[in-house]
Amino acid sequence: MSGQTSASVVERVFRAVDDLWEEEVAFLQRLGRYPSTLGNETAIQRFLADYFARELHLEVDQFIPDPKQLATHPGYSPVEWSYANRPVVVGKWRAQGPKTGKSLILQGHVDVVSPEPVSLWDYDPWGSTIEGERMYGRGIMDMKSGIAAFIYAVKAIQQAGVELGADLLLKTVIEEECTGNGTLATLEKGYKAEGALIPEPFGPRALKAQVGVIWVRVKVKGLGAHVERADRAVNAIEKAYVLIEALKQYRAYINNLPKHPDFQDHEHPLNVNVGVIRSGDWPSNVPAECTFEARIGFYPGIDPQQVKDDVKRWLLQAARQDEWLRKVEPEISFYGFHAEGVSLNQNLELFKILEKAHEKSTGNRLTYMSATATTDIRFYHLYYNIPATCYGPIGANMHGANEWVDLNSVKQVTKTYAAFILDWCGVRT
Ligand SMILES: [Zn+2]
Structure with a gap:
């Protein structure tokens, strides 16, 4: 029995x-x-x-x-x-x-x-x-x-x-x-x-x-050149940092929202982690492209697609505050985890x-x-x-x-x- x-x-x-x-x-x-x-x-x-x-x-x-x-x-x-x-x-x-x-x-x-x-x-x-x-x-x-x-x-x-x-x-x-x-x-x-x-x-x-989890990939384009003409170049790594900063603000924002009842005891339940960054191949060149990938957590009961839409909107809004990224919009895509909480x-x-x-x-x-x-x-x-x-x-x-x-x-x-x-x-x- x-x-x-x-x-x-x-x-x-x-x-x-x-x-x-x-x-x-x-x-x-x-x-x-x-x-x-x-x-x-x-x-x-x-x-x-x-x-x-x-x-x-x-x-x-x-x-x-x-x-x-x-x-x-x-x-x-x-x-x-x-x-x-x-x-x-x-x-x-x-x-x-x-x-x-x-x-x-x-x-x-x-x-x-x-x-x-x-x-x-x-x-x-x-x-x-x-x-x-x-x-x-x-x-x-x-x-x-x-x-x-x-x-x-x-x-x-x-x-x-x-x-x-x-x-x-x-x-x-x-x-x-x-x-x-x-x-x-x-x-x-x-x-x-x-x-x-x-x-x-x-x-x-x-x-x-x-929690639920999604992965996001962000590709930023710069304007490559040799460092001696760096005043005319746009460094893709530095521009990627603008968006990484925006993701850090997003992390603070979502963790300041009211907590899901199952996560009341967690001080910081929703991790946003930049886990991959790829760019450049020469110290004396200004990198023309930079791609980074991040993992984003969210509470149960939320559709992963909604989180993807929110993250994309958040990053594009940050891009619009930057003179270069406003003109050369970052490419934002998603692969891997599409996991509901x-x-x-x-x-x-x-x-x-x-x-x-x-x-x-x-x-x-x-x-x-x-x-x-x-x-x-x-x-x-x-x-x-x-x-x-x-x-x-x-x-x-x-x-x-x-x-x-x-x-x-x-x-x-x-x-x-x-x-x-x-x-x-x-x-x-
Ligand atoms: Zn395991």
């Missing part, structure tokens, strides 16, 4: 997690050694598809997202690259016999952000170095540790000889860090369930809200079951948090009416040098996921 797994079954499965722990750590090390940045996810996805079939005896589908099919979906984010050889992977553990619980999806993203500049690291970003209770590496925390946790939760359940009362789907996706199109592709192909958990490394807390109802049964699972693995009460970043749970809620949340390990330096995960927390999260699966999917006795 859902919600009432017997204590002895849970204990048996927790013991299996303990027994499998060394193997789980080695498995996480192996995942960390795949340099699975954007466009380089093939090898780790092939490995996981094979692992799902061979070790967990799942029915496995791996397929390439088709942007042409997804492009009309409101959750689609436009891309400028190909999906060739970049599969998403879905493994299904089909329940035998009558359904006694609810179906569930466990999902993680295999894509990781660049480790550059590598010179800042004290460890090999692809080395999965263990020191004490920490494992270091790019993507170890975000979020290969979470993937290892849910895979070993399932493995422990199988090793304990437990059969589930409903279908369980494991998904490993690409492009969580830039579009979410990997997750969208699995849902559009029909891989749905009655609930979903994603072990993003926000710690062992339940995610109750997340999410605010969840805390009365969802998903949270009640997660509270119990968390108590079983830690003895503590579950707490809730709001994320100033986006995650793939948005697709489940916004477009498919599937309750979903994040709960994951702890660590530090996510997206920075010397990223690490706390191995004790990975083991604890593995147990919470195991307890959750047993309660949510039900157990066949």
